Amino acid sequence: MMRRILSAAAVAMTAALALSACGGGSDPLSATSATPAGSGGASAAAAKVVVGSFDFPESVLLASIYAQALEAKGVTVEEKPNIGSREVVYDQVKSGGLTILPEYINSLLAFIDKTSTARTKDEIVAGLKSKLPSELEILEPSAAEDNNSLTVTKETAAKYKLTTIEDLAKVSKDFVVGGPPEFKERQQENFKKVYGMEFKQWKPTGATTADAIKGGSIQVGNVFTTDPKIVLNDLVPLKDSKNAFGSENVTPLVFKAGVDDTVTSTLNAISAKLDTTTLLTLMKRIAVDKDDPPVVAKDWLTQNGLLS
Structure with missing residues (x-):
């Protein structure tokens, strides 16, 4: 929310x-x-x-x-x-x-x-x-x-065949996820409840999340779906197939x-x-x-x- x-x-x-x-x-x-x-x-x-x-x-x-x-x-x-x-x-x-x-x-x-x-x-x-x-x-x-998303690089999406957050849940334990501190606080239990998903590590990134995904310091990040850096960094927002975000x-x-x-x-x-x-x-x-x-x-x- x-x-x-x-x-x-x-x-x-x-x-x-x-x-x-x-x-x-x-x-x-x-x-x-x-x-x-x-x-x-x-x-x-x-x-x-x-x-x-x-x-x-x-x-x-x-x-x-x-x-x-x-x-x-x-x-x-x-x-x-x-x-x-x-x-x-x-x-x-x-x-x-x-x-x-x-x-x-x-x-x-x-x-x-x-x-x-x-x-x-x-x-x-x-x-x-x-x-x-x-x-x-x-x-x-x-x-x-204009919603929250879990976003990855195009290369990550192709390598692990990711199109949805449900796909991500199968491999998320090997991934570092980043976003504003509030994102972990508000969404960690939500993802576990809705998708059964846990991550290797949560890393605060604030306003640099899209750049952190592109740079490789995190593999998954919370990027808003109309953030222009999705286009500029050639990123892929994963579909929230179970409406975890609403x-x-x-x-x-x-x-x-x-x-x-x-x-x-x-x-x-x-x-x-x-x-x-x-x-x-x-x-x-x-x-x-x-x-x-x-x-x-x-x-x-x-x-x-x-x-x-």
Whole structure:
């Protein structure tokens, strides 16, 4: 469940040198409501929506994708990027100060229901629909996930015929695994319970995990699935076939009274085309190629016919 807690650090390990231009100009917490809470109705929503984001580059990118697509449909949009953590941003959506927020389903459910044991996408979506307050709803989840992974080099994957974590469990006792210290603390028993998996050694690597895998000081590492170093270092994230991590599909969270059919259909069309490989490619452009998130967002929307 640590994904969103560590999100800024996870992306920032490659983005820090490239992404100082992501910050918003105005005070993000001074956002006015898209519509007053409880006012409801499609006509009210058409006046203006406020699209917010968490304070890390991937969230800023996703919010820009949402905002530009909505503007292309004639919706008046105000963007409030880089607001902060979920503890701050969630209440902004619930109150109507924000209308739309790109979210991650498992982290959102864990935030509102700390007793949840849901792991699959369908289980998590059902949990959210049951536990979200009446003011809020999630729209269609995308296939894109920014999740924890156990990742290896392409050479290791080929040598041991690894495509899933289940495959890894057969040989894991011979491997050194690395990641942030919290990863061992939170996942060691989880892997043992779900996969019967134990490692030769756990090694803290922090923000250098992908480089440590490539350099050979560890054989397996905890790398987030949209970290551009997966591409740069030619790494292979292993499929979590038993959902040990829980699904983290990118999904719009909306203030229900502030959205109409145009907003809903536009955001669902984005989710229908967004997958993890795409998100990884887009984040490489931001973190490595130093492209601005709005430019990257516009290019992707144009390529997918979502600005017409």
